[in-house]
Amino acid sequence: MTPSRDSVHDSLYGYLAEKGLRRTAQRDAVIAAAFSTKEHFSAEELYVMARRMNDSVSRATVYRTLPLLVESGLLRELDLGGKTKVYDPNFLEHPTHNHLVCLDCKKIIEFEDQNIELLENCITRRLGFSPKNKMVKIEARCDELKLRGSCSRRPAESGI
Amino acid sequence: MTPSRDSVHDSLYGYLAEKGLRRTAQRDAVIAAAFSTKEHFSAEELYVMARRMNDSVSRATVYRTLPLLVESGLLRELDLGGKTKVYDPNFLEHPTHNHLVCLDCKKIIEFEDQNIELLENCITRRLGFSPKNKMVKIEARCDELKLRGSCSRRPAESGI
DNA sequence: ATTTCTGCAAACGATTTGCACAGGG
DNA sequence: CCCTGTGCAAATCGTTTGCAGAAAT
Numbered sequence: 001m002t003p004s005r006d007s008v009h010d011s012l013y014g015y016l017a018e019k020g021l022r023r024t025a026q027r028d029a030v031i032a033a034a035f036s037t038k039e040h041f042s043a044e045e046l047y048v049m050a051r052r053m054n055d056s057v058s059r060a061t062v063y064r065t066l067p068l069l070v071e072s073g074l075l076r077e078l079d080l081g082g083k084t085k086v087y088d089p090n091f092l093e094h095p096t097h098n099h100l101v102c103l104d105c106k107k108i109i110e111f112e113d114q115n116i117e118l119l120e121n122c123i124t125r126r127l128g129f130s131p132k133n134k135m136v137k138i139e140a141r142c143d144e145l146k147l148r149g150s151c152s153r154r155p156a157e158s159g160i
Numbered sequence: 161m162t163p164s165r166d167s168v169h170d171s172l173y174g175y176l177a178e179k180g181l182r183r184t185a186q187r188d189a190v191i192a193a194a195f196s197t198k199e200h201f202s203a204e205e206l207y208v209m210a211r212r213m214n215d216s217v218s219r220a221t222v223y224r225t226l227p228l229l230v231e232s233g234l235l236r237e238l239d240l241g242g243k244t245k246v247y248d249p250n251f252l253e254h255p256t257h258n259h260l261v262c263l264d265c266k267k268i269i270e271f272e273d274q275n276i277e278l279l280e281n282c283i284t285r286r287l288g289f290s291p292k293n294k295m296v297k298i299e300a301r302c303d304e305l306k307l308r309g310s311c312s313r314r315p316a317e318s319g320i
Numbered sequence: 321a322t323t324t325c326t327g328c329a330a331a332c333g334a335t336t337t338g339c340a341c342a343g344g345g
Numbered sequence: 346c347c348c349t350g351t352g353c354a355a356a357t358c359g360t361t362t363g364c365a366g367a368a369a370t
Contacts, residue, residue, distance in 0.1 A: 022343090022344055022349060027350090042334095043334080043335080056351085056352085057351095059352090060335095061350080061351060064336090064351090084333095100284060100287060111283060113283055119276050120296065120298055124300050127271065127300075128304060129260065129298075129300035129301060129302055129303060130300055130306070131298060132263055132299045132300050132301060134296070134297075134299075135296070135297050135298075137297075138280055138289075138291060139292045139294075140284050140289035140292055141292055142288065143289060143290060144288065146290070181325090182368085182369050183369075184368075184369075186327095216326085216327085217326095217327095219328095219360090220327065220361080221327075243359090
């Protein structure tokens, strides 16, 4: 299910090579950390995870590596309403998924929809552009919470 | 076309009154500034504009007023890919519009689409939620730029 | 009179950067 | 070797906050 770490490595290091950039133990650790989870994470959280794989990784390296991962398309940067941006490692497996954020419990549900995808492409072309990244964010309130006064949903649920 | 400033004032001060908050000259200036344009603006830009209307307005007051405007629904906070968030005063006139951002020239095109709107509502209900805010951001590249090597579009164009 | 608002300046916190050394090709 | 990458600590920059006085109700 998870894309093999090797394919992620190949993909990024292919990208790095094109730019004349080098392979290092620290970048390996950051990549391994980023794809060791399906959860969204902040830069700081990635720093902690990467440090567990290789304690020579510094915060600066994490902050310098993150943009490379985003530009190469391995990771997607998202603003889901929290105080910092988060990074989503699930775009390799689900390149067109979108997000619903519950305003009550802050839970995030990922969903895919082929129809929206299609409409986005049409709209973009009609305006004279070629689509690159499309993102939908829906902020909503939990019906169950409104009815029962508490939200029973479990954190790990994903609509994918 | 622009909603009368009075209606904006009424709307916000209605909201403020509900919360036991007060009407002040500084808030008036910030509101007037925010709705003196159809362009997106940053907090700092709003500060400059508000100061032109009343030079007693401080940066702190702008930063304290901005969340009130967002929570009351008058202004929408957007992450369009720049380094800071921007605020969009056009949601009063076009409550469901979305954004396309050109990766080449950074121009922003606003568009509305009833079909996407509908799909977002369906998806949200299907997942057991009631939609509150829905946003679509499309990042794209200008076809004309690709063909001609330069982007001839003018900054003020809006797809609404 | 009571409470909210304000400007100021200091504090904050996430991110970025300059530097000198380490290490990949 | 040469040049990129690194950790460290300092710098940056947008935003937030504590405070004492000003102003709204």
